[in-house]
Amino acid sequence: MLSAKSVFEEILANDESFRLFCSIAASGEAQGGWENARIAALVPAGERALAPKITRHGADEDKHGRIFNALLKKRGLAPVEVPHETDYTMLLEKHGIGLAHEQLKADKPLAVRDVVTYLAHSRVTEQRASEQMRLLLRYFADHPDIGRAVRMISADEDNHLAYCHEELLRFARAGHGRAIQRVLRECALAEIRVYRDVSLAVMDHMGRILGWPPVKRQVLATGIHGVYAYERCVGWRRMVSLTMPERRDALGGPAAPAPGFA
Numbered sequence: 001m002l003s004a005k006s007v008f009e010e011i012l013a014n015d016e017s018f019r020l021f022c023s024i025a026a027s028g029e030a031q032g033g034w035e036n037a038r039i040a041a042l043v044p045a046g047e048r049a050l051a052p053k054i055t056r057h058g059a060d061e062d063k064h065g066r067i068f069n070a071l072l073k074k075r076g077l078a079p080v081e082v083p084h085e086t087d088y089t090m091l092l093e094k095h096g097i098g099l100a101h102e103q104l105k106a107d108k109p110l111a112v113r114d115v116v117t118y119l120a121h122s123r124v125t126e127q128r129a130s131e132q133m134r135l136l137l138r139y140f141a142d143h144p145d146i147g148r149a150v151r152m153i154s155a156d157e158d159n160h161l162a163y164c165h166e167e168l169l170r171f172a173r174a175g176h177g178r179a180i181q182r183v184l185r186e187c188a189l190a191e192i193r194v195y196r197d198v199s200l201a202v203m204d205h206m207g208r209i210l211g212w213p214p215v216k217r218q219v220l221a222t223g224i225h226g227v228y229a230y231e232r233c234v235g236w237r238r239m240v241s242l243t244m245p246e247r248r249d250a251l252g253g254p255a256a257p258a259p260g261f262a
Contacts, residue, residue, distance in 0.1 A: 002219060005139045010210055012146065015077060017209045023079040024086050024202065026068035031089040033062035038104040039118055047115055053163060053251040057122075060156045063257075067149045074145070085201035091194045097121055097187050116168075116176050120183040123164035124191050124239045130157040162245035169242050181240065188239040189232075196228040 011017040036058025040051045072079060084090075093101060098121035099114055110118075133154035140150050172180055200221060207217045227235075 019077045022068040026065045027082045029061045029065035033058045042110045056251040088198045124187040126161040127239045130161045159250040162250040184240040188236040192231040199224045
């Protein structure tokens, strides 16, 4: 029976597909770590209190990248170059989502509107990350190789999402509500397109590695298009709502160290 769990099990069981999966994940997390570090360095003077939380966010992303690389090392595998069409973070930037890398590479302080844009982009992408990790947690929390990694990363992504909700609500109370809703909607609609395209590309690469028959590839592609159709109609709305999280100040402390996988 074809299911999300069975597909993930195939990917994890094969060295080459596992290698690609972890390489894609590690690359995206490392990119997120760099972006957050630059944003923390450029936060405007009036929002410097937010810088430690942004730094913590970036430290978590860096940690996740190290975890995925450690999982590769444990199996005696080296990372591979990430195919352009599977690079989620790069494609988001290409579509104008978040803050441009050229802006982050400069030394000019950000404006408050830039911080709002960053938080809105993060609220959307962390929604996706949280949902993906909860899916892996459901299937592999007790897996001997990736269980600890999945549990830690899932908890971190939930913290990131809570932090985005809390900070965006703070900015909304300060008079940025309309801008926040506009940016959230733009980000959500762009993200679901990028997620669809990246999902199709990843499944295409995995299909070639694992030798999936055409029928199986078509079924998976149809499922991905079906998810996009749902998200395009109504599903995107879950990415733009704002609710005060149960856990407040979720990024108020230092990042937890990465567990060893040797």
